[in-house]
Amino acid sequence: MKNKRYLAGPYLFWSVSFVVIPLLVIVYYAFTTDEGGFTFANLGQIVTPENLKALGISLLLSFFSTVVCLLLAYPLAMILSARNMNQSSFIVLIFILPMWMNFLLRTMAWQTLLEKTGVINSILGFLHLPLLDIINTPYAIILGMVYNFLPFMVLPIYNVLIKIDKDVVNAARDLGANSAQTFLKITLPLSVPGVISGITMVFVPALTTFVISDLLGGGKILLIGNVIEQSFKQNSNWHVGSSLSLLLMVFIIGSMALVAKYDTDGEGTVL
């Protein structure tokens, strides 16, 4: 069993070459000028009111979409975990299958659904119900985030829920706890690691997306992801873009620390 450790060799090599070193390259770009000299100017350029506002909105929207995801996903995971069927395959069917339709297309399709003269409003109009006017607003962006990232919330929660020993739950019931008590005292605390990893799995991509806000926000709401994308594409300013990426890394590292704290056995509850 000793020489097993070498099996991690290729992985270590790969990770260092294509995960760690590229991040260092970003750091390099963040602190240099076009001519290659060292500078703090790029960092200075990122604390403008505009960028801070974009960051603020990103934080706000990703916070809300994380909350909505959690509220939707938890009951869903409970229902699914309580069902006695060929679960893993069912879950795969429901949540992984949509990914075979391209991400950009799926998000574009929401445009067709939500537009003023779109599918949903046609149906509502036909039924003489008030029309939905959320396209090009933050609500549409939140919807897009929830839609795209919901699976990343459901799967980890579901995974911890099915691992909960039924005997523990039954014991609580036998000892006189009602279902609310059992949930609050047993199920919920035991599912915390799944919830935490779900939260980070939704929060980080929601915080950094630029495609969803582009397609559903009508370009009126600038998220931090859009600012970074623009600095690479429209302004061709790689150095400032790299600095902004560094700023994002702060939040990412924060999330990782949070997960690590709850994932004490180091097994990872993401999937």
Next chain:
Amino acid sequence: MIRKSLQKIYLALIFILLYAPIVTLMVLSFNNSKTRAKWGGFTLKWYRQLFQNEQIMSALYTTLIISFFAAGIATVIGTAAAIAIQGMKQKWRTLYMGLTNIPMMNAEIVMGISLMLLFIALRMTLGFGTILIAHITFNIPYVILSVSPKLKQTSRHTFEAAMDLGASPLQAFFKVVFPDIMPGVLSGFMLAFTMSLDDFVITHFTKGPGIDTLSTKIYTEVRKGIKPEIYALSTILFVSVLVLLLLINYAPEEKEDGKTKRKKVKRPSKVKMVVVRRVIPAVLCLVVFGGGIYYATRNQMMNGDKVIVYNWGEYIDPEVITIFEEETGIDVIYEEFETNEILYPKVSSGAIAYDLVCPSDYMIQRMLENGLLAEIDFENVPNVKYIGQQYMEQSKQFDPENKYSVPYCWGTVGILYNKTMVEEPVDSWGILWDEKYKDSILMQDSVRDAFAVALRYLGYSLNSADLDELNEAMELLIRQKPLVQAYVIDQVRDKMIGNEAALGVIYSGEAIYTQWENPDLEYVIPKEGTNIWIDAWVIPKNAEHKENAEAFLDFLCRPDIALKNFEYITYSTPNTAAREMIEDEQLRNSKVAFPDLDKLPEMETFRYLGTEADGVYGELWNKVKSK
């Protein structure tokens, strides 16, 4: 019982949320109209055309092959790593899991950018290899995280027992451990495969010329509206995976003993199961690989004569490329970009040696000033004589001696409005600031175009670099923002056709198409003047196939070919001979496509303003967008 039905309703609602867009896309694949904004009746033609569309099919196979190899390699590396990590001490394990978490947690955009910067720093050619490396990188964690839990469930004693009984470590692993973790390995592979397939951001940053995955192909098409063939392809993909999964999951399975959850033992006796679990996947693999090898060798055989062309998305009739290849035997490697700003660093970094590129006026000027362009040998491009003299004259604004560029398309920027929604005559940019049309105005989502509107309305030059003027323009744009429905680029087209908005800022080339689809639309050039732009072909200095590039350029200037292109892309052609050949008289004399240059209000062409001014524009635009 109520609880049960509530649960069912809840599941159903989530299901609708997840699948509504997918159903929408499927419906669109049967839509006879080219735009998603209009239902033009039921058709199957996109399915037929799909298989003839070489670009899409080749993107599909590239995607499948990259996903397959990336998932496969990641599965091997990841499974090995998971086994090793399992046997490590706590400290090391935490370290490794931290390492695994980085790509999982890291923002895609950061990861994509970081890899791109690395590849460029290493002078690696961006292409198949770099995409593959990037995909393997983000796939490995999915494998590790799928395999690890399974490993935890296996007892390490079984492995030792096997060794004690005389098995070699390899034997012990494959006979004892591997069957136990097999489901984890498989699901890790499937997950990795799906993630690869669905990835856009990372591929976007790490890809090179002549290679497109479905995602990047779709992204370039968002600019011009998605080709309906893509919907058809997605529907086929989706349905076949659905069928496959249903087959696998609901295939006859041996009964599991509820309590002793031992590994499923394979029973080859059941023919049906073998068919479902082995034959069908094997056939699918064969199809994928057969197709992949077919398309890959098609591309690989191009070691002979080739030309690498870099053009705007949807800016050429694909048939034109086919005809050229047939006539000359030169293979065209065709690559698309979305904005001039994306194009510039790709050419200037020299990471990719393009032979023929089609930037806009101001970007040509910038490339010229930075010495990136080669002089075109006009001996090899005799057909340049068909390009109208007035357009060559216009080009002198960015190419003073007409030595480096040949105009390909040109046009104006103006207002497209819906006659049923706008009562008063439209003749000024000012209408875009009219409170009456709140939430019905579409603005251009690009810095220079948006500022051009405001600057011209204020009576300034659209090449202004004067801070006061720019600030004034910014104030104006900020004032306009509450009235704007959306900032978009080419979605103006679909949205105007679908009666989503009353007014939109649009390129004249798009206007012609929108009028075909929706006769209520009208295009005007405001009296304050606007931008007249030219996209022209140039040859970068580092081109490796300059003569082929000139041959292709000459071919594009041939009147019949230029006509074919015009009819496909509807952007005004500077090729006067081609214009004469347009059969539809109305189109030939269209004031939108071919406005009389003398009678127009003051027109300007964008000029490159230098890095500093570029920065100012970017900063001010950010202020507008973040208000």
